[in-house]
Amino acid sequence: MSRSVLISGGNRGIGLAIARHLAAAGDRVAVTYRSGEPPEGLFAVQCDITDTEQVDRAFGEVEKEHGPVEVLVANAGITKDQLLMRMSEDDFTSVLDTNLTGAFRLTKRASRAMLRAKKGRVVLISSAVGLRGESGQANYAASKAGLVGFARSMARELGSRGITFNVVAPGLTETSMSGQLSDEQLEGMKSQIPLGRLARPEEIAAAVAFLASDEASYITGAVVPVDGGAGMGH
Numbered sequence: 001m002s003r004s005v006l007i008s009g010g011n012r013g014i015g016l017a018i019a020r021h022l023a024a025a026g027d028r029v030a031v032t033y034r035s036g037e038p039p040e041g042l043f044a045v046q047c048d049i050t051d052t053e054q055v056d057r058a059f060g061e062v063e064k065e066h067g068p069v070e071v072l073v074a075n076a077g078i079t080k081d082q083l084l085m086r087m088s089e090d091d092f093t094s095v096l097d098t099n100l101t102g103a104f105r106l107t108k109r110a111s112r113a114m115l116r117a118k119k120g121r122v123v124l125i126s127s128a129v130g131l132r133g134e135s136g137q138a139n140y141a142a143s144k145a146g147l148v149g150f151a152r153s154m155a156r157e158l159g160s161r162g163i164t165f166n167v168v169a170p171g172l173t174e175t176s177m178s179g180q181l182s183d184e185q186l187e188g189m190k191s192q193i194p195l196g197r198l199a200r201p202e203e204i205a206a207a208v209a210f211l212a213s214d215e216a217s218y219i220t221g222a223v224v225p226v227d228g229g230a231g232m233g234h
C-alpha cells in the first residue's frame with residue numbers, strides 16, 4: 001500500500017505523529033508546515049491554510065512529487081482562548097478561518113483529484129472540546145463542532161463517488177498545544193479522564209490511520225473520539 005497522503009500541520013505534534021505512522025506503513029507522505037521547520041525525512045511544503053493560493057500551490061507541489069492526493073488529513077489548527085467578554089472578533093474569526101475554513105480549502109482542492117479517481121479518504125481532526133464545549137474556548141469549540149457538520153455534509157455529497165469523510169476528536173493530547181495549560185489546569189482535566197492521563201500523539205495517529213485504511217471502507221460520516229473515555233463516546 002503506497003498512497004499519496006497529505007497532512008496539514010505535519011511538522012509537529014499530532015500531525016507529525018500521523019505522518020510518521022503512515023510513512024512507516026509505506027505511504028508516500030507529504031506534510032505542510034507554516035512557521036516551523038520542515039520535519040526530517042518527509043516531503044514538506046510550506047503552506048498557510050488561510051490562503052487559498054498557498055493551498056493550491058502546495059497541492060501542485062505534492063502532485064508533482066507523489067501524484068494526486070488520495071488521502072487528506074486536515075490536521076492544522078490553532079487556539080486563541082479567551083472568555084467571551086474579552087474575545088475580540090479577530091480572535092473568533094481567525095480561529096474559524098484556520099480550523100474550519102482551512103479544512104474547507106484543503107478538502108475542496110483535494111476533492112478534484114479524488115472525484116476523478118472515484119475514491120479518496122478524508123480525515124478531519126476535530127476535538128473533544130467541539131463536542132462538549134469549554135469555557136474560554138467558544139471560538140475553538142465552534143470551529144471544531146463545525147468540522148462535524150462539514151464532514152457529514154461531505155459524506156452525503158460525495159459518498160456515491162467513493163470518498164469517505166470522517167472526524168477524529170482527540171481529547172487532551174501531549175503536544176505544545178496542551179503545553180500552554182498550567183499544571184493546575186492539567187490536573188483538573190486529568191481528573192475528568194477515566195484513563196487518568198493525556199493522549200500520546202501516536203494514539204491519535206492510530207485512529208486516523210485506521211479511518212484512512214482499506215479496512216475502514218464502509219465507515220463515513222463518523223466521529224471517533226480518542227479521549228481516554230472523557231466523553232464516553234460523544
Ligand SMILES: NC(=O)c1ccc[n+]([C@@H]2O[C@H](COP(=O)([O-])OP(=O)(O)OC[C@H]3O[C@@H](n4cnc5c(N)ncnc54)[C@H](OP(=O)(O)O)[C@@H]3O)[C@@H](O)[C@H]2O)c1
Nearest residue numbers: 009013014034035036048049075076077127172173175177
Ligand atoms: N493537543 C491537544 O490537546 C489537541 C486536542 C484535541 C484536538 N487537537 C487538534 O489536533 C490538531 C493538531 O494539534 P497539535 O496539538 O498537534 O497542535 P500543535 O502542536 O500546536 O501544531 C499545530 C500545527 O498546525 C499548524 N498550523 C497552525 N496554523 C496554521 C495555518 N494557518 N496554516 C498551516 N498550518 C498551520 C502548525 O504549523 P507551524 O508549526 O508551522 O506553525 C502546526 O504544524 C489541531 O487541529 C488541534 O486543534 C489537539
